[in-house]
Ligand SMILES: Nc1ncnc2c1ncn2[C@@H]1O[C@H](COP(=O)(O)OP(=O)(O)O)[C@@H](O)[C@H]1O
């Protein structure tokens with residue numbers, strides 16, 4: 482059997498549609514998930530156990546169970562609990578946002594810790610009120626420190642979002658599998674799909690390396 | 703109350719006890735009376751609690767016993783297991799640390815204006831004007847918009863001093879501010895401190911540089927074992943110490959320096 486990549490041309494539109502869906506889902510979940518992760522990261526740094534413990538349980542649960550099962554759970558159980566139909570996009574967004582929130586909360590928590598005690602001593606010596614310490618000194622540094630890891634989190638989410646194809650959502654992976662089944666050309670089609678993922682992810686991984694270097698140099702004051 | 707208001711000390715430290723956890727006792731009943739206009743250099747063996755002393759005076763640490771007054775006002779006291787710190791008094795004291803603790807995400811000028819704008823509510827334009835003036839005095843006017851990572855260690859430390867001065871402190875604390883610097887950068891920082899001293903700024907500092915100590919101090923205190931061992935004018939404590947422990951320490955330090 483010889484490889485024939487030309488068959489892909491026929492499906493270019495369908496693949497573009499799938500890629501668009503994957504990108505839309507990723508961007509949505511990156512924005513919502515990082516926001517959620519930021520809040521959970523703060524909650525986990527709280528001195529109040531009533532805030533800290535539920536946040537930790539949430540994170541451990543979502544980090545410790547397979548994403549695929551989380552997706553099934555949201556797709557099939559959540560509508561039953563809520564008693565409303567959810568679109569595929571809504572279900573996938575909820576599921577991956579919760580997952581992304583759990584992952585990025587760890588990123589934020591680590592970067593909050595990395596802003597050293599010396600910075601807080603400097604704040605106290607300058608008489609800065611607690612609120613100013615947090616909003617003007619600790620949080621901006623923590624967010625900057627978190628950027629490289631957050632970018633890595635985004636790349637992982639972009640690739641892991643392919644799992645939503647398993648619950649029938651028409652993302653790039655799902656469409657690729659469909660074309661592959663219909664044409665019986667899995668090698669060409671799946672290679673092309675992988676290439677599409679790579680073309681998006683690769684520049685981002687390069688960016689991470691560059692941003693990381695710059696951040697480290699800038700914050701090493 | 704009457705006795706308090708007649709207190710002529712700028713800082714009065716009485717029977718100060720401070721440890722870290724139950725097993726590490728650092729300051730064990732330390733007494734110091736610092737008069738207005740004095741420049742006190744604290745010397746002593748490494749791990750002897752010099753940084754701890756300065757951090758306590760800055761109001762950064764809990765204490766287990768004793769009290770500190772500032773210009774006759776109660777400032778810090780041990781109250782059972784709690785430490786009372788008057789944060790209004792604390793604002794009158796500035797501190798520069800060994801490791802430049804500039805805010806790395808803010809420009810030099812923003813480092814200077816953050817506290818005046820946020821603590822005192824000074825208008826930004828006015829704070830920036832004052833900030834630029836202080837930077838110019840320190841030969842750093844060209845660095846106003848630079849970030850800390852773009853500065854040399856000596857420049858960072860001068861910015862840290864400028865930042866503390868923005869709040870018009872009545873006492874400055876310097877904890878080994880030159881010991882993290884490359885040797886060729888030490889002089890520029892010491893010069894800034896000497897200028898401040900010449901202008902009459904009260905200060906308490908820790909340094910291992912005996913030349914600098916002799917030039918800046920109006921008084922030298924040798925601390926060891928968590929108490930004041932010797933206390934007097936620099937010529938005496940550094941040049942002709944009375945106590946055997948002081949003598950040993952001074953000999954050793956000068957010996958190491960060659
Ligand atoms: N945050 C801390 N926790 C526990 N021990 C500390 C802490 N800071 C200082 N120490 C200990 O207290 C003692 C005095 O330290 P320090 O005040 O830094 O001494 P110096 O500045 O004279 O070298 C040392 O034994 C040090 O290990």
Ligand SMILES: [Mg+2]
Nearest residue numbers: 752753754878
């Ligand atoms: Mg020290």
